[in-house]
Amino acid sequence: MSRTRRDPRTERALHLVAGTARPRLDRAAAPAAASPTGRPRRDPRAEVDSALVPGPARRRLDRTLRQTGLTGQTGHIVHLIEPEIALTAPPRIVVVEEPAFLVAAVPDAPGGRLTAHDRQVLGAARLLAEGGGAVVALPGGPVEELGGAGADRSQVLAGESEFDPEGRAAALAAALRRLKVRHAVFPETAEGGDLARRVAAALGEPLFAAAESLTARAVTRAARGRRVEQRATPPRLVSLTADAVAAYAGAPREAREINALGEVAAVPRAIVSARVVPADPATVPLSEAEFVVSAGNGITDFERFRALVAALRATPGASRVVCDAGLMPRAAQVGASGTVLDATCYFALGIAGAPQHLQGVARCEHVVAVNTDLHAAMIERAGLAIVADAQEVMPALLAALQAEETRE
Ligand SMILES: Cc1cc2nc3c(=O)[nH]c(=O)nc-3n(C[C@H](O)[C@H](O)[C@H](O)COP(=O)(O)OP(=O)(O)OC[C@H]3O[C@@H](n4cnc5c(N)ncnc54)[C@H](O)[C@@H]3O)c2cc1C
Numbered sequence: 001m002s003r004t005r006r007d008p009r010t011e012r013a014l015h016l017v018a019g020t021a022r023p024r025l026d027r028a029a030a031p032a033a034a035s036p037t038g039r040p041r042r043d044p045r046a047e048v049d050s051a052l053v054p055g056p057a058r059r060r061l062d063r064t065l066r067q068t069g070l071t072g073q074t075g076h077i078v079h080l081i082e083p084e085i086a087l088t089a090p091p092r093i094v095v096v097e098e099p100a101f102l103v104a105a106v107p108d109a110p111g112g113r114l115t116a117h118d119r120q121v122l123g124a125a126r127l128l129a130e131g132g133g134a135v136v137a138l139p140g141g142p143v144e145e146l147g148g149a150g151a152d153r154s155q156v157l158a159g160e161s162e163f164d165p166e167g168r169a170a171a172l173a174a175a176l177r178r179l180k181v182r183h184a185v186f187p188e189t190a191e192g193g194d195l196a197r198r199v200a201a202a203l204g205e206p207l208f209a210a211a212e213s214l215t216a217r218a219v220t221r222a223a224r225g226r227r228v229e230q231r232a233t234p235p236r237l238v239s240l241t242a243d244a245v246a247a248y249a250g251a252p253r254e255a256r257e258i259n260a261l262g263e264v265a266a267v268p269r270a271i272v273s274a275r276v277v278p279a280d281p282a283t284v285p286l287s288e289a290e291f292v293v294s295a296g297n298g299i300t301d302f303e304r305f306r307a308l309v310a311a312l313r314a315t316p317g318a319s320r321v322v323c324d325a326g327l328m329p330r331a332a333q334v335g336a337s338g339t340v341l342d343a344t345c346y347f348a349l350g351i352a353g354a355p356q357h358l359q360g361v362a363r364c365e366h367v368v369a370v371n372t373d374l375h376a377a378m379i380e381r382a383g384l385a386i387v388a389d390a391q392e393v394m395p396a397l398l399a400a401l402q403a404e405e406t407r408e
Helices: 008-015 044-051 083-087 116-128 163-181 190-204 302-311 320-324 354-360 378-381 390-408
Strands: 104-106 134-137 185-186 207-211 219-223 228-232 237-240 291-295 314-316 346-348 367-369 385-389
Touching: 044 354, 104 163, 116 134, 116 185, 116 237, 163 190, 185 190, 190 207, 207 219, 237 378, 291 302, 302 314, 302 390, 314 320, 346 390, 354 378, 367 390, 378 385
Parallel strands: 104 134, 104 185, 185 237, 207 237, 291 314, 291 346, 346 367, 367 385
Antiparallel strands: 219 228
């Protein structure tokens, strides 16, 4: 990573007060341009001044009140709900106007959301696009957050119906031909892996399937019962296993919509009509569940807990203590010695958040927790927390869900 180097001498010179016999520095008079990174500089003295509580003889600071401005205006105090937002410049969107070549990323994006694996696929495409290329995302439906995940261009390429793998593969092969992509990266999942093989057959090109590591120069995978490592320069079509490459973590990119629709060759349809039947969340294995609601030792009313899980159309989970007590089946245990989840949302009721339990929810995108203890580790891990008795929260949630259902 290359960062602009600081030059302390130049910075010092910018603060020098002119006309004094001895060198005197005025740190408060820092010009904004003095920041080597170009970001507005913090002024700690002005911040302290703004937190001074007027009145008492002894100096007293109220740290809950922060000043929004960057220059010191003593006495003008404003609530700052998100201090970082005011103190850092908004992220710049990276634009690649005329890419030298294109690299396609084909995310699964179930339900219009990128999975962790999809983000890694976009991260891999970014690695392959180093040196003037652009990443074009080609999902099967509208997807949010493509720019944040590293896409410079995007185009939705769907089949004719909800489940049309042949149609989607034909549309994708035509788009790859039309865009003359240098590489196309797929997730090695049930859907993405199937699509990659269909596209490879349609293009008559080899697929480097189930790659376990990828750089701009080499791609590897295990073979012959993992006794051999196959290494190659990245071919045009690659499918990537989970956790092979890190997700893109740079500045958001443009994800500009383009027209990538190529001429689709007529495909003889083997599947006449099909549709996706959603799995029953009550019986789906925990490792595949999208939304898990778990009970911990803080739950005493299991009848309400089960009613809440059903009303939320979630998959039930539990902490080890609850499973050990026989209150939930062992298969429901979430954690290091239970199931490690890949869910989008995890709702923990009355769970302390022991390290072994937190290992099981490390990959969950959103965590919601209910606990009576504000300092519980689960509350710290949660993006949204309710500090209250779970026995009271559950009926309140059930009533709110019921009220919403009757309104609809
Ligand atoms: C080798 C090993 C492996 C383990 N593997 C796992 C594993 O895979 N999964 C796992 O879960 N554990 C595992 N454990 C156990 C783990 O260390 C914890 O003991 C366990 O997770 C605690 O479960 P808990 O949070 O439900 O219970 P507790 O630790 O008893 O916490 C209960 C929580 O509920 C809150 N609470 C109490 N009353 C209420 C109320 N009325 N409303 C709301 N909140 C309330 C309390 O504040 C507390 O935070 C393992 C332990 C070992 C040693």
